[in-house]
Amino acid sequence: MTAAPEQVDVLSVAREQVLEQGVGLSEEQVLEVLQLPDERIPDLLELAHAVRMRWCGPEVEVEGIVSLKTGGCPEDCHFCSQSGQFPSPVRSAWLDIPGLVKAARQTAETGATEFCIVAAVRGPDKRLLSQVRDGIKAIREDGNDIQIACSLGMLTQEQVDELVDMGVHRYNHNLETARSHFPNVVTTHSWEERWETLTMIREAGMEVCCGGIIGMGETLAQRAEFAVQLAALEPDEVPLNFLIPNPGTPYENYPVVEGPDALRAVGAFRLALPRTILRFAGGRELTFGDLGAKQGMLGGVNAIIVGNYLTNLGRPAQQDLDMLTELSMPIKELSKTL
Numbered sequence: 001m002t003a004a005p006e007q008v009d010v011l012s013v014a015r016e017q018v019l020e021q022g023v024g025l026s027e028e029q030v031l032e033v034l035q036l037p038d039e040r041i042p043d044l045l046e047l048a049h050a051v052r053m054r055w056c057g058p059e060v061e062v063e064g065i066v067s068l069k070t071g072g073c074p075e076d077c078h079f080c081s082q083s084g085q086f087p088s089p090v091r092s093a094w095l096d097i098p099g100l101v102k103a104a105r106q107t108a109e110t111g112a113t114e115f116c117i118v119a120a121v122r123g124p125d126k127r128l129l130s131q132v133r134d135g136i137k138a139i140r141e142d143g144n145d146i147q148i149a150c151s152l153g154m155l156t157q158e159q160v161d162e163l164v165d166m167g168v169h170r171y172n173h174n175l176e177t178a179r180s181h182f183p184n185v186v187t188t189h190s191w192e193e194r195w196e197t198l199t200m201i202r203e204a205g206m207e208v209c210c211g212g213i214i215g216m217g218e219t220l221a222q223r224a225e226f227a228v229q230l231a232a233l234e235p236d237e238v239p240l241n242f243l244i245p246n247p248g249t250p251y252e253n254y255p256v257v258e259g260p261d262a263l264r265a266v267g268a269f270r271l272a273l274p275r276t277i278l279r280f281a282g283g284r285e286l287t288f289g290d291l292g293a294k295q296g297m298l299g300g301v302n303a304i305i306v307g308n309y310l311t312n313l314g315r316p317a318q319q320d321l322d323m324l325t326e327l328s329m330p331i332k333e334l335s336k337t338l
Contacts, residue, residue: 010036011043014271019051024231024272031224033268038260044267045299052300055274059332060324061237061303063114063149063279064107068095068135069128073120075188077176079213081246082120100135101142108146110306111321111331115139116149116172122189123153129162136166149209154189154197160204170207170236173197178226181218198233207236211281214265215243215257223265227272237303238276240269242283262287263295270300279303297327 010025010032017023025033036044071082095103100117107115117135119128129152136148150163151172163171175194176182182191202208210233212226230238242257257265270278280301284293297304306320324331 011040011047014051015047018271018274019047019054022055022274024228024274025268027224027228030227030268030272031221033271034220034223034264036264041260041263041267045263045295048267048270048300049298051270051274052278052302056277056302058330059302060297060329061114061277061279061332062110062112062321062324063116063303063305064103064110064112065116065118065151065305066095066100066103066107067118067120068100068131069119069121070095071120073122075122075186077186078250079176079185079216079243079246080120081249083249094131097131097135097138101138101144104139104144104146104148105142107306108144110318112306113147113332114149114170115146116151116170118151118172119153121153123155124159128152129159132163133166136168149207151209154193155200157200160197160200160206164204164206168206170209171201172209172237172239173201174212174239175210175226175229175233176212177216177218178222179229180225181216181222185216195233198235202234208233209237209239210235211237211239211241211279213241213243213283214262215254215283215287216251217254224268227269230269231272231276235273235276237279238269238273239279239281239305240266240301241281242287244283244286257283257287259288263299266296266299266301277303279305281305294323294327297323297329 010029013029014025018025033044073082076083104115117132121128132150139148147169148167149170149172150168173194175191177185179191198208198210210230214223242262243251243254245252245254278301280296288296304320
């Protein structure tokens with residue numbers, strides 16, 4: 001009788017493959033990580049932190065975001081309180097240029113190197129692009145040299161070229177979830193349409209920021225699928241959000257992702273994307289709390305959004321900055337990013 005082959009520990013494999021060689025895990029391997037028992041989470045986070053230090057270094061990139069156009073979006077992204085199709089309490093509003101300049105100034109004062117201008121739209125029209133251009137010009141005239149990113153939905157090639165001309169250095173457009181799960185999350189546009197915008201951004205020379213949300217009813221296998229699909233895109237940054245069950249959205253009664261599952265996701269995404277900026281984004285306060293946030297920062301995360309999110313409150317920026325000081329994690333200097 002032939003003995004059953006001994007099962008190989010996925011973390012042992014990852015130590016050689018990811019830590020030593022810098023090669024991200026496969027979809028099957030990521031799924032194994034996501035299925036690790038709770039008692040292996042400390043081992044996973046220790047390895048993910050070592051991978052982050054080896055391939056990204058100790059610095060943390062700090063970013064602030066502001067909504068230029070809030071609410072009234074025609075799309076039906078089921079997680080989003082800014083969709084005009086759902087009875088959420090968020091109403092359509094625009095931020096004026098002085099407000100945008102003030103937000104950029106306050107963001108820079110936290111030590112952040114990145115300021116992202118966001119709009120709740122399917123894609124930008126001429127009015128929105130004109131306001132973005134005027135806003136960037138006003139921010140520069142204010143003496144602020146912070147790097148400016150944008151998140152304005154799906155783009156045409158002409159719009160991509162216009163943003164490059166404005167000096168936008170990074171564009172955020174999330175795939176949100178695995179390709180196989182996307183039709184359950186959004187029906188008014190396709191995963192492929194998002195991918196097309198991201199491809200144009202990459203080819204235009206802008207940095208690509210692309211992530212998604214954990215906890216939207218996807219299976220662990222779909223989380224693994226999502227991680228390797230992001231890896232195939234080779235994004236410069238992956239913001240990792242955890243579902244906030246916003247009132248009035250189809251997901252308002254979904255459960256909050258539990259801490260152990262969230263930590264497994266953080267570690268798994270780092271092992272799938274060893275060289276990528278992995279950013280803590282929306283929902284981390286709800287999912288992790290203070291202790292879990294520290295565990296995540298020591299488990300592969302190397303970037304963070306400070307302050308409030310688009311329609312949800314975050315922690316005071318100083319709390320996160322104090323946490324980074326406590327963890328002896330230096331904030332990336334602006335001069336090193338220009």
